[in-house]
Amino acid sequence: MNINWxxxxxxxxxxxxxxxxxxxxAWAASIFAVIGLYISFFIAPTDxxxxxxxxxxxxxxxxxxxxxxxxxxxxxxxALGLSLNARLPAMMAQALAPTGAIFTLLxxxxxxxxxxxxxxxxxxxxxxxxxxxxxxFLYLGFIALQSSIDDPRKADKAGALLALVGVVNxxxxxxxxxxxxxxxxxxxxxxxxxxxxxxxxxxxMLLMALAFWMYTIAVALMRVRCIMLERERASDWVKxxxxxxxxxx
Amino acid sequence: MQWSSWSAxxxxxxxxxxxxxxxxxxxxxxxxxxxxxxxRSAVALNLAKLLAQDK
Numbered sequence: 001m002n003i004n005w006x007x008x009x010x011x012x013x014x015x016x017x018x019x020x021x022x023x024x025x026a027w028a029a030s031i032f033a034v035i036g037l038y039i040s041f042f043i044a045p046t047d048x049x050x051x052x053x054x055x056x057x058x059x060x061x062x063x064x065x066x067x068x069x070x071x072x073x074x075x076x077x078x079a080l081g082l083s084l085n086a087r088l089p090a091m092m093a094q095a096l097a098p099t100g101a102i103f104t105l106l107x108x109x110x111x112x113x114x115x116x117x118x119x120x121x122x123x124x125x126x127x128x129x130x131x132x133x134x135x136x137f138l139y140l141g142f143i144a145l146q147s148s149i150d151d152p153r154k155a156d157k158a159g160a161l162l163a164l165v166g167v168v169n170x171x172x173x174x175x176x177x178x179x180x181x182x183x184x185x186x187x188x189x190x191x192x193x194x195x196x197x198x199x200x201x202x203x204x205m206l207l208m209a210l211a212f213w214m215y216t217i218a219v220a221l222m223r224v225r226c227i228m229l230e231r232e233r234a235s236d237w238v239k240x241x242x243x244x245x246x247x248x249x
Numbered sequence: 250m251q252w253s254s255w256s257a258x259x260x261x262x263x264x265x266x267x268x269x270x271x272x273x274x275x276x277x278x279x280x281x282x283x284x285x286x287x288x289r290s291a292v293a294l295n296l297a298k299l300l301a302q303d304k
Binding site for chain 2: 043
């Protein structure tokens with residue numbers, strides 16, 4: 001394949017491309033979510049230990065996976081932006097941060113609502129929970145730092161450095177259940193070992209994770225389009241776009 | 250099928266509050282994020298339009 005990637009690396013060509021991609025990812029997310037929710041609530045059996053409360057797993061684990069995955073992707077875009085000194089990768093990093101923060105918050109809150117009936121506590125200062133809370137602070141710190149610097153190129157650089165330093169936290173979250181004695185249960189799925197759960201439960205979880213993944217791409221593309229319009233509002237391509245967008249587009 | 254009736258489904262084996270809160274909050278966050286982005290996009294386009302018409 002011989003695609004000219006540089007052609008798509010400028011905001012004015014990426015803007016319409018992103019616009020055309022959004023509906024596809026939105027549809028994929030919806031389809032995965034419908035099938036995933038159906039399996040989560042109607043096919044997956046009751047857990048013999050936790051009863052029906054375990055069904056929180058179908059949002060909790062995918063949200064927790066996404067919180068870590070989005071951070072890695074965000075840091076990757078930030079590193080690319082820093083090393084190439086390019087606008088688009090930095091905008092992608094900026095577009096991912098709020099969605100990552102939302103998934104981190106959801107992982108923490110749904111975990112809390114699972115912990116209360118199972119452990120008897122909303123919160124414990126356990127290694128897994130604490131490191132996930134630090135992830136939320138890293139996302140919020142990244143967002144706050146970027147918005148506190150007026151010059152967008154300087155904001156990109158500062159944000160990228162914070163994002164890269166914070167990467168060290170992701171393996172800590174992931175391996176925390178192995179490295180320390182945590183109240184949080186171990187991984188349900190680990191690479192190289194047979195999963196310790198019923199296939200339908202696993203399938204529901206994977207489908208929900210796919211739905212969240214497609215959703216993340218769709219909203220990140222929506223947000224990166226907003227960021228492009230906001231940051232390049234003085235440029236000719238944004239003016240042309242806005243005039244051709246009609247009524248109250 | 251795991252449920253004897255719809256009320257058994259909504260009761261979630263006595264864990265209704267915890268289960269439905271988790272799923273409800275997730276749905277709420279998703280809807281909020283999409284609506285907020287649509288609004289942000291409309292505001293950005295309108296602002297760009299005003300700037301473009303200025304000249």
